[in-house]
Structure formats: C-alpha cells, structure tokens
Amino acid sequence: MSILFGKLTLAALPHEWFTIAGTIFITIMGIAVVAFLTHKKLWKWLWKEWLTSTDPKKIGIMYIIVASLMLFRGAIDAGMIWLQQSLSVGVSNGYISPNHFQQIFTAHGDIMIFFVTMGFLAGLWNLILPLQIGSRDVAFPFLNTLSLWLYIAGAIFVNLFFVLGGEFAATGWLALPPLSELQFSPGVGVDYWIWSLQISGLGTLLGGINFLVTILKMRAPGMTLMKMPMFVWTSLCSMVLVVSIFPILAATIALLTLDRFMGMHFFTTSFGGNPMMYISLIWSWGHPEVYVLILPAYGIYSEIVATFSQKRLSGYGSVVAGSIGITLLALLVWLHHFFTMGAGADVNAFFGIMTMFITVPTAALVFNWLATMYKGRIRFFTPMDWFVGFVFTFTLGGMAGVLMGIPGVDFQVHNTLYLVAHFHTMIIGGALFGIFAGITYWFPKATGFTLNERLGRYAFWCWIIGFFASFVPLYILGFMGATRRLDHYEASTGWQPLFIVAGVGLIIIACGALFQVLQIIVSIKQRKQNIDKTGDPWNGRTLEWAIPSPPPVYNFAIIPKVTERDQFWADKASKQTAKQVYEDIHMPKNTALGIYTSGFIFLFGFAMVWHIVWLAIVGLLGAISCVIIRSFDEDTEYVIPADEVAKMEAERKSFYG
C-alpha cells in the first residue's frame, strides 16, 4: 500500500471539524458548478473559448476571477483569526486549537500575497499591458496560458488539504526554520506549503519573463521607453524584480525541501545547518516582493490621477526615476526584517538607513500626484475616490514603516501587531486599493460597460472606514506590547476591547466586499444602460482607450504609430484619424497543453507531499513531455485575412454607430 499511496493513508483523510466543513463546502460548490455547466451545455464553450485560450484579455479575466475566489477564502481566514483573538482571553481558550489557529494565519498570509494580490495583478497585466503598448498579444502566448494554469494549480494546492487530508503549515507565512524542519513540523503541512509556493512561483516567474520581454520588444512603433504609460513603466520595474527574486524563492524552498525530503541539514539547528541563512534568503525575496505588489499600483494611480484630473501627469521623468529608484533600493533593504537577530550596529544601521531612503523616491511620486491634481479639473468617479483614500492611508502606513527602519524602534515593535498593522496598511491601502481602482477603471474596457457608480462608492466608504476601524486598534495593540499570532492572552492585558473593535472594522470591510459583489451583479443586469459605445468612457489619455470596448481579439486593427507620451489624448486634440488600410493579422491558436503541463506538475507536487514515488515520476515525465510536444508544434498561429478584419471593423462601427 505504501508504494501505491506513500504516506497518504485513511488516517490522513479529513477528520477535524474545519477540514470536514471545508470538504463539504468545496464538494457542494463543485457539484453545483458542474451541474450548472452540464445543464446549460456550456462545457465545450468553456473549454474552447476560455480555458484553452491564449488571448491575454481572457487570461486576465480568469486570473481576476480566481483571485476573487481566493480573496473570499483569505477573508474567511481573517474572520476566524479575529474571532479566536476576541474570544480567547483569560480562562477562555476560544473556539479552535492553537495548531488550527496557526494553520489559519499561515494560510491567510500566503493566500493573500500569492493568490489574491499577485493574481489580481497578473490579471490586470494581461488585460491592460498589451493594450497600453499598442500590441496584439504578449511575447510568448503559450507561456502565458501555462503561467495562468500554474497559478491555478497552486491555488488548488493551497486548499487541497481540506479535501484530501493532512493539514496546512502552522509556521507563519514564510515557514521559517527551524520551526518548519521535520524535527518541529513532522506533518505534511509544510510540504503543502512548499509545493503550492513552488508551483505558483514558477508561474509567476514565467509570467514575469513573458511580460518583461513583451514590454521591451512588442511596443508599438515610436513608443520609446520615455513615452510608455506609467502603468507600463511600474509594471516593467515589477517584472525586473520578479525575475531577480523569484529564483531566490525557488532555490530557498528547494533547499528546505532537501532538508525535509532527503534528511539534509541546510537550515536545521544541528549538523552545521543554519536557520539564519534561510531567513536572510527568504527575506531577500520577501522584501522586494512587497514592491512587486506595490509598484504596479503606483502605475495605476498615476494613470488614474492624470485621467480624472484631465491633466498630464506632473513630472513624468521624475516619476519614472522614482520608480526605478524604488526598484533598486527594494533589493538593498531585506535585513530590516531581522535587526533582532544580532547582526551588529554597523550592519543594522546600514540597512536601516537604506530602508529610510526608499521614502525619497516614494515622496517624489506622491508629490507629483498632488501636483497633477493642482490646476486640474478633477472628476470624482470611484477610481479617483480610491486614489484619494490610498494617498491618505498609504502616507500614514509609510510613516509607520519608516519608523521601523530605525533599528532602535524596530527592537520594540518587531513581531508585534504594530508591524501587522503596518504591512496591512501597505498591502490593503496600497496594492489592493490600487487593484480595486484599476479594476473599476478598466472594467468598461474589458467588458464594454461601466460599473455602477453608486454601489462602487458605498463599497469604497465601507472599505476605508472598515480599514481604519480594523487596523488602528492593531497599531495601538502593538504599542501595548501585543505580539502577533497569539491564540490566547490574559485579560489583565486590557487588549480585548481593541480586538473587538478591530473585528467590527472587519465586518464593515465585509460589507464593502458585499457591495462590490452587488455592484458587479447589478452592473451586469444594467449593462444596456451602462454600455460604453465610445471605448473611451473616462476621457482617457493612453492607447487602450483608442480601441472599442471590449477590444476585438486582435486589439488593434491597425497597429498605432506613437509620437506622443499621451498618444490618444494628443490624437483627440488634433482630431486626426489615420487612414484605414488593413493587413492580414497573425494570432496565436488556442492550446490545451498549458493545462496538461500544469496538471502534471500538480501531480508531481502532490506526489512529493505524500512521498508517492511512482506518481512523482509520472508527473515529472508528463510535464516534460508536454513541453517537448509543444516545442515541436509548428502550427501555433492562425491568420485573420485583411478583408475579414475590414468586415469585422465595419460591423463594429455599424453596431456602435
């Protein structure tokens, strides 16, 4: 049996109430979806039009859907964390065991970073980057679908223990050794953690390479680097970071895997192993990762503030320089995550000062956004609301962060709820608000109709008020000496009321999320009223607004020529229209090999978790075979003839008038 199933025995199957509840929930949802698709006879359509698609616009939408589902999962974790911390005081031990609690906050962190924020961003990159650079596609269409499916495989992996048994890591989101070594974490939880990150991380790395090449090689003629829209610039910075740091993550986790799987001693406490090495390595990925998440958001805000102020972005060159400066500095500060490990004053002070210097380029960005609003004519649609909310929140969070750049202060707030509040301010108030702003802003481009403004505004207010109600108490708790990840504390600490206030904030945020769901449903129902016939609902400035919404499969019937920074804005001012001479368009064919490859990699990871040797071999060989098959496939493109393009364009014109 053990040859067939490895360590996967009946005893490993779900037997705790939360895994059983998870199993039931996932099964019911699964059955419902399958029944719906079968009833409506949608399988073929789903497979041909969506799952196997190489169209970045569709891939982008699939990313965003999966990220939204994962946001739901991560939010439930947040609620469970809060409930335990509000209840487990003094004589009460709350409603879950310490081990379960630790699994929840570990999963919460990983899901929110790897599968929510990264997923949303990958979605926006796919949807918007090719349009903004005037391209019909990304550089490597197959790699793109593979990235998506590796991301989805990772997302399933992180939830797999619900259905197949075992547990998740109870180590904190970075699984720091020695706690994550076999000696202290003998279960499969850390292995699930390892393989969900390895698989999705591979997808991120491939995606990073893909978009890096896309931005560098596939821009429309005339679009020099200094004519690129800001979102393209900051995304480029983000990609540079991705390709620099994700190999570090992969290697670090691989070494941990060798420790756990082959009994090696890279990071153990004994036999010459050194856990400090892992901590340094993982943070040299982990700190820049924060900037992978936040830089694209800076770009989104730059687009939004210029569009809605109806004014050119102030200090473009300065903002570009600032973004590059942030990118470089991001690689030089990771040690601030372990000032308390005893590195010595010189080293600590160096990294502390480097950390503070990130403020300089960041402040240049903020000032330029403000200067863009100055003498603008600001239209307050929801994306602009998110922008204002962001500047307010982010500035406060940034201040909290710079403070931690002083080692003497960090010694006191390290590992406290102050730190937790700080990075939530940056990731929610910075990256997530930016994502929401971006989704609202580009929604009409992707779908052809705008989102309901009123519900969007309700969602915004719930999020911003809920955010402060949730996280100001955590800052205060930090000052009260409350460390993070506590499943229990004494009543004499006086922390309980603050935890409860934080929970109320969480409920307000949940209302915000509910309004967002409602907003989408209502907007779809009212799509006829909110239709965007112009392709340019916000009086935009960049190329994506020059084409119809939703864009045709080939994006641009004629590849635009770029002479200006805000090309579309300039075109609108000069009222010039290019002559319409259509040519044959080459587009990538759909392929299912991305799904198959990631399926085999998924099997490989699963086999590694449960030590099923034969399955690991099958998975590995299968994945390699798929890639080989793909590389010998010459027939990967199809052609839309010029007269067909002309016909499609004419049809569109007559439809939209």
Added chain:
Amino acid sequence: MKTKTKIAAIILPAVLLFFLLFLLAGHSNWSLLNPKGPIAQQERNLMVVGISLMLIVVVPVFILLFTFAFKYREGNKAKYAPNQRHSTKFQLLLWAIPTVIILILAVINWKSTHQLDPFKPLISNVKPITIQVVSLPWKWLFIYPEQNIATVNFVEFPQTTPVNFQLTSDAAMNSFWIPQLGGQMYAMAGMSTQLHLMASAPGSFAGSAAEISGQGFSGMKFTAKAVTNSDFDSWVKSVQARRTPLGLAEYNKLAAPSSNNPPAFYSSTDKNLYNNIIMKYMMPTQGIQ
C-alpha cells in the same frame, strides 16, 4: 456626496475613532510609551523624534491632498491648466525636501543604532549581573551563573543594575522581549546572543516570546521583577534554600514540550549547563538530550 462633506466624512470618523480607542485602551497599558528603564526610554524617545520629523512632510501632504481635491473638483470651476508643465527646479525641490529629512533621520539612525546595540554593555558604576536565558518549548529558563540558581518563567534582578542577558534556545527560534525595559533579541539554538537591559525602579514587568515557535508559544510568558539590592539578596538565598536542584535529569524533563508552565525555582544548577546546551548543537554531549 459633496466634496466638502466627503472630507469631513473622512476626518471626523477618524478623529472620533482615535479618541474612542484611546479611551478603550487606557493610557497606562501602553507599555512602549511607559518605559521603566533607560533603554526603553531611549527607544521611546526615538519613536517620538522619528514621528515628529516625518510629520513635517506628512501633514502638508494631507493638507494639499484635501485642498486640491476640494478646490480643483470639476464643479468648482477653478483655474484649469491641462498642459501645465513643472520646471526642473520644482522637481528638484520635490526630491530635496524628503532627502533633507531622511538625511537627518539617517544621522539619528546611525547614532542611535550604535548607542542602542543590544550587544553593547550598559555604562554604569554598579557591577552588572549576568543572567543566561534558554528558550525551551514552551517556557523560558533563566540561569544565574553567579548565584548558581535557576528559574522558569520568572526572572528577578536588582534595580539600577545592568542586566547582561545571554540568550540561546534549545528548540525552535524565539524572541525574548520585556517591552517596558527595552527591545527584543532572538534566541537561537547553537548560538549565544546578548541583550543588555536595566530597570530604573522596582516593579514587575510583563515579558513574552515574540516569535512563533510552535503550539504553546502564546503561553510562553514570564514576569521580570526588579527589586532593591537587599530584596534581591534575600530572594536568592530563599531560592538557594529550596533543595530543588536542576540536575541533568530534571533539565531533560524540563526541555520536553509543555505549555503554560507556572514559575519554578531551582536551588542549584550545573555551572556549565548554558554552554552545554549550546555545544550540543556543535557536537554530541553526554546526558543532554
């Protein structure tokens, strides 16, 4: 919503919330703002200086943000200059202001980091006391090599006397923290780190394990008690009189996982226990498991 009401809607609830939380929290519980020793005192002052310097930039940002949002909203028909370009001078100014403030902070950072280096012994006329700290699953063991006693989840020392904590772990990594006396330091197996603290007056201070180290780490709390010299001497004598030695067998039992341990006191220990615990990760040692 009108922009004016909007701005009020942001600021008012924020201010109210802060006051409410302030009341809820009760100021005396803010341990980081109530230091009881010179290190924590300096660390708190650093926070105050840091925040004040940054507010020089942050406050204008807020004022400009809300003023511009209000003044240049579409309905207000203020001056509109869609193609306005800012001069290079203006850009240089934007970079210069934060640079100056960060340079000031950098100097403060460099100086304070060297001053507050946890490895640096405190300057004092009083002879310091050494206490060796071992992070165990899930309790803290304190060894007094000079007094030849040991305690669990309770540490006592004389006031206004520098305390030299030496830290290691005989399990996963941990972080040793007494907020009212000063910042944390990691305790790691096979290594010895240092933390120098001092209490300026008698008192009992909460201590905790700040880094996740497994199942029972939430309960890994201890009390740090600062007392007068004579009280300390009599306390040491009372512990020495207890006839509860910490031999190897007792240590191995103590080092096995257990949660929420009450304070315990040992009348004598092996002089080399701390070093042996570290050395066992370097080479096999007899007796220690």
